[in-house]
Amino acid sequence: MSTLHAAAEPATSEPGGVSRGVELYAQNCTACHGVGGGGDGPASLAFKPRPYNFRHLQPDVSEIDRVLRVGVPGTAMLAFPTLSEPDRQALAAYVRSLYGQAAEQGSLKAAAPVNKP
């Protein structure tokens, strides 16, 4: 008895999925969600509600997939209709990998102005 089940599985849980996610995230998400996922990208201050901080919140894969397809109505979070399903999966894997990372890691906050007396 043979089954081809394994061959039919999409390769989304492979590390390659995450590196594709890194690339897509850098191109499409950092302006708002920040390089390190802290919700502190250069455009983030312009929005209410503010972009999600993925270091503190970890939406599940189906939620990220849904948000990328339809966006979050009434917020700056728009749909990304050009992303393919594997691309959405890769992004979901990457976004979830940001959870729990230290604030200073990859953050743009280092560029914040120094306090003046």
Ligand code: HEC
């Ligand atoms: C123009 C700014 C902007 C860009 C670009 C952007 N986002 Fe968002 N995102 C937001 C805002 C604002 C929210 C908060 C929405 C809310 O409060 O429900 C958000 C929320 C989210 C959420 C959580 C939504 C929920 O309610 O569960 C996910 C997941 C997300 N973004 C993923 C991404 C990904 C992945 C990208 C890149 C493909 C991206 N975003 C690009 C502004 C942006």
